[in-house]
Amino acid sequence: MVFTSMVNAMVPKSETNVLLELYKNMQGEKWNTTWDVNAPVNTWYGVTVQNGHVVEINLFRNNLVGSLPESLGDLKHLVHLNLAFNTISGEIPKSLAGLSKLEVLKLEMNRLEGEIPSEIGNMKSLVKLSAFNNFLSGKIPESLGNIQTLKELNLSSNNLTGRIPNSLGELSNLESLGLFENKLYGSIPGELGKLGQLKELVLANNELGGEIPKEFGQLSSLQILQIQNNNIFSFDNMDSMNSSQFLVFDYDKVEKENKYKDFDVNKTRMADTKFEDEMEE
Known part of the structure; x- marks a missing residue:
C-alpha cells in the first residue's frame, strides 16, 4: 500500500500545475472543502x-x-x-475538446456564458454532457452529432437559439435529450426519429413550430416526451405513436379529439432535471 501511495503521489508537474491554476482561478481558499497544496495531489479533495x-x-x-x-x-x-452546482462564470474553455478520454462532463447550475465551442464534437469518448441552468447562448453546435458515444445531453434552461441541429439524429446511443427552456425555433427535425435508444425527450418552453415529425412513430423506447409551451400547430403524427409507452407526456392540449385526451394529469409533470445532482457527490 505504501508503494501504491507513492506512485499515486507522483503526478507529473504539468498536471499539478493545472490543478494549482484551477485552485487559484476558483478562489480555492474559500472552497467548502479546500486543498492542502503542500500535500500530495492524490490527497486533494475531489481529485482521483x-x-x-x-x-x-x-x-x-x-x-x-x-x-x-x-x-x-x-x-x-x-x-x-x-x-456542477458552483458559481463558475466565463465561457466553456475550447481546450476541453482535446480531452479525448473524458466520458463525463458536468457543468450544470453555474453561470457559464457564451457559445458552446464547436470543437466539442471532437470529444469522441463523451457519454454524458450536462450544462443545464447556465447562461449559454448561440446555436447548438452541429458537431455534437459526431459524439457517437453520447447517452445523455442536457442543455436545458439556457439562452440557446436557432434550430435543433439535424445532426443530433446521428447520436444512435442517446437515451436522454434535454433542451427545455431555451429560445430554439423552427420545426423539430425528423432525424430525431432515428434515436432508437431515446427514453426522454424534453423540448418544452421554446419557440419550436411546425408539426410533430411523422418519424416520431419510430421512437419505440421513448417514455418521457415534453413538448408543451411551443408554437407547434399539428399533433396529427402523434397518432402513429403508442400512447401506452409513455410515463410522462406533456403537450399543448388541443380541442380536437385525440387518443391522448384521457391522460392521467397526475402522471404528467415537468421532468425535474434541475436538481438531479442533489445527492450526487
Missing part, C-alpha cells in the same frame, strides 16, 4: 489519481467562484469532470 495521472475531478457544490482555465485541456488522462 490512477497510474500517476489525474483521471477525475469532482468538485460538485464546493463554492467554486471564477472562470475555468484553458489549461484544463492539458489533463489528457481525465475521464470524469464534475464542476
Whole structure:
C-alpha cells in the first residue's frame, strides 16, 4: 500500500500545475472543502489519481467562484469532470475538446456564458454532457452529432437559439435529450426519429413550430416526451405513436379529439432535471 501511495503521489508537474491554476482561478481558499497544496495531489479533495495521472475531478457544490482555465485541456488522462452546482462564470474553455478520454462532463447550475465551442464534437469518448441552468447562448453546435458515444445531453434552461441541429439524429446511443427552456425555433427535425435508444425527450418552453415529425412513430423506447409551451400547430403524427409507452407526456392540449385526451394529469409533470445532482457527490 505504501508503494501504491507513492506512485499515486507522483503526478507529473504539468498536471499539478493545472490543478494549482484551477485552485487559484476558483478562489480555492474559500472552497467548502479546500486543498492542502503542500500535500500530495492524490490527497486533494475531489481529485482521483490512477497510474500517476489525474483521471477525475469532482468538485460538485464546493463554492467554486471564477472562470475555468484553458489549461484544463492539458489533463489528457481525465475521464470524469464534475464542476456542477458552483458559481463558475466565463465561457466553456475550447481546450476541453482535446480531452479525448473524458466520458463525463458536468457543468450544470453555474453561470457559464457564451457559445458552446464547436470543437466539442471532437470529444469522441463523451457519454454524458450536462450544462443545464447556465447562461449559454448561440446555436447548438452541429458537431455534437459526431459524439457517437453520447447517452445523455442536457442543455436545458439556457439562452440557446436557432434550430435543433439535424445532426443530433446521428447520436444512435442517446437515451436522454434535454433542451427545455431555451429560445430554439423552427420545426423539430425528423432525424430525431432515428434515436432508437431515446427514453426522454424534453423540448418544452421554446419557440419550436411546425408539426410533430411523422418519424416520431419510430421512437419505440421513448417514455418521457415534453413538448408543451411551443408554437407547434399539428399533433396529427402523434397518432402513429403508442400512447401506452409513455410515463410522462406533456403537450399543448388541443380541442380536437385525440387518443391522448384521457391522460392521467397526475402522471404528467415537468421532468425535474434541475436538481438531479442533489445527492450526487
